[in-house]
Every structure is written in structure tokens, then in C-alpha cells.
Amino acid sequence: MKFSRRFKKLRSHSGITLMELLSTVVIIGIVSGMAVPRFQKAIERVKMKSADRQMKSSLRLARSLAVTEKQPFGVYFSNNYSGGSYSSARLYYVLFQDVANPGMNSYEAGDSIIRVDSLPGEFNMLVTDMTNDVVMFQPNGTASFTGGGNVVTMGTTDDVVAIMNHNVLASTGRIKSYSYIY
Numbered sequence: 001m002k003f004s005r006r007f008k009k010l011r012s013h014s015g016i017t018l019m020e021l022l023s024t025v026v027i028i029g030i031v032s033g034m035a036v037p038r039f040q041k042a043i044e045r046v047k048m049k050s051a052d053r054q055m056k057s058s059l060r061l062a063r064s065l066a067v068t069e070k071q072p073f074g075v076y077f078s079n080n081y082s083g084g085s086y087s088s089a090r091l092y093y094v095l096f097q098d099v100a101n102p103g104m105n106s107y108e109a110g111d112s113i114i115r116v117d118s119l120p121g122e123f124n125m126l127v128t129d130m131t132n133d134v135v136m137f138q139p140n141g142t143a144s145f146t147g148g149g150n151v152v153t154m155g156t157t158d159d160v161v162a163i164m165n166h167n168v169l170a171s172t173g174r175i176k177s178y179s180y181i182y
Contacts, residue, residue, distance in 0.1 A: 041159045044122070045181055048155050048162035051119050052179055055153070056166060058095050058117060059135065063173045065097070065114070066137035072098040072144075073114070074136040076107035077128050077151055091119040091126040091153070098136060105144050106132040123155040135168050143173040 059075055066073040076094040095117075100110030119126065130147035137143055149168040156162070162181045169176065 037159075044157050044160045045162075047120060048122070048160060048164075048181055049179065051123065051155070052153070052162070052164045052177070054117060055093060055119070055151070055164075056175055056177055058093060058115065059166065059168065059175050061115075062095050062135070063137040063141060063143070063175075066139055066173075067141050069097075070139040072102055072136055072138055074098055074105070074107065074134050077126055077133045079126055090121065091123050093117055093119075093126075105134055105136045105146065107134050119153060120155070122157050122160075123153055125152070125154040127152045137173050141173045143168045143170045145170065 062073040062075050065071075074096055076096060077092075078094070079091045093116075094107060095114040096107055097112040097114060098104075099112050100108040128147070129150045130145045132146070135143055135145050135149065135151075143149065145168070149170060151166045151168075153164045154162065155164075160181060162179065164180075165178045167176045167178075168174075
């Protein structure tokens with residue numbers, strides 16, 4: 001007899017009602033709806049940082065190739081790459097070996113192209129303060145260019161503004177980078 005009373009008491013309080021279940025689902029929906037814009041902004045920031053790292057990687061690769069191959073390698077920055085079928089609205093940088101006219105610190109038609117990369121469509125500005133928009137790395141690791149050695153890019157979306165500055169030090173060929181993402 002005692003057992004059946006306890007069992008009835010337990011049965012009457014176990015389980016959840018449909019109203020409790022619906023309110024839980026609504027609360028989860030509201031919280032996840034508030035989180036989606038934050039995730040979208042985080043994804044855009046990661047995309048901008050990734051493009052920045054890729055550009056820095058190309059500069060470092062050019063320096064590394066120049067030292068290991070004992071040949072001048074450079075990176076040419078352009079917003080209209082005419083060496084292929086690319087959209088003129090995209091921003092490009094070309095990693096190349098200087099074979100056409102060594103010592104001129106310029107990218108020319110006869111140079112050997114190693115790699116062509118483009119910045120994502122969110123990037124709308126690429127500016128250098130170098131005369132031919134070329135950073136040339138010499139076999140001893142130093143960099144040759146006419147100007148300050150700065151490459152500045154800017155990317156914008158509805159939620160994110162990113163400004164990246166890469167400064168190449170002529171005496172060592174090393175790259176100092178500063179990124180500002182708002």
C-alpha cells in the first residue's frame with residue numbers, strides 16, 4: 001500500500017508540459033537569433049585577417065626564394081593584372097622572379113611568374129608608396145625599392161572596416177605589419 005502511494009505521487013510530478021517545451025524552444029530561438037550577426041561579423045574579420053596573412057606570406061616567400069635561389073625575386077602590387085583573365089575590379093599581387101631586366105626593380109613581361117594572388121572582393125583599396133609598385137628581394141635578403149616600402153590595403157563590409165599596413169625594411173628585407181580591424 002505504501003508503495004502504490006509513493007508511485008502515484010512520483011507519476012503526478014514527472015515529465016514536462018507542452019507549454020514548458022514551447023517556451024524553451026522560443027528562448028533558444030531568440031538567443032540564437034541574437035548570436036547570428038556576431039558570428040557573421042566574426043567570419044568577416046577572419047576573412048580579412050586571412051587575406052592579410054596571405055599577402056605577408058607572399059612577401060616572406062619572395063625573400064626566402066631570393067636567399068635560397070640566389071636570384072632576385074619580387075612582389076608586384078596592382079589593381080589590374082593584365083597577365084590573365086582576371087576582373088579589373090579585383091586587387092592583385094604577383095610573386096615573380098626578376099629575369100627580364102635584373103636590377104631595374106620592376107615587373108616586366110619577361111619575368112617568371114611564381115604565383116598570382118588576389119585580395120577578396122571586400123578589399124577596395126591597395127596603395128604602395130613605391131615607384132613601380134614592386135618590392136624586390138636580393139640574394140642577401142635585403143629589399144630594393146624606390147620609396148618608403150609601404151603597402152596599405154583597406155577592406156570594408158557592412159559590419160567591418162579593415163586597414164592593413166605592411167612595411168618592408170630595405171636593410172634587412174623583413175616585414176613589419178600593422179592591422180586595424182573595426
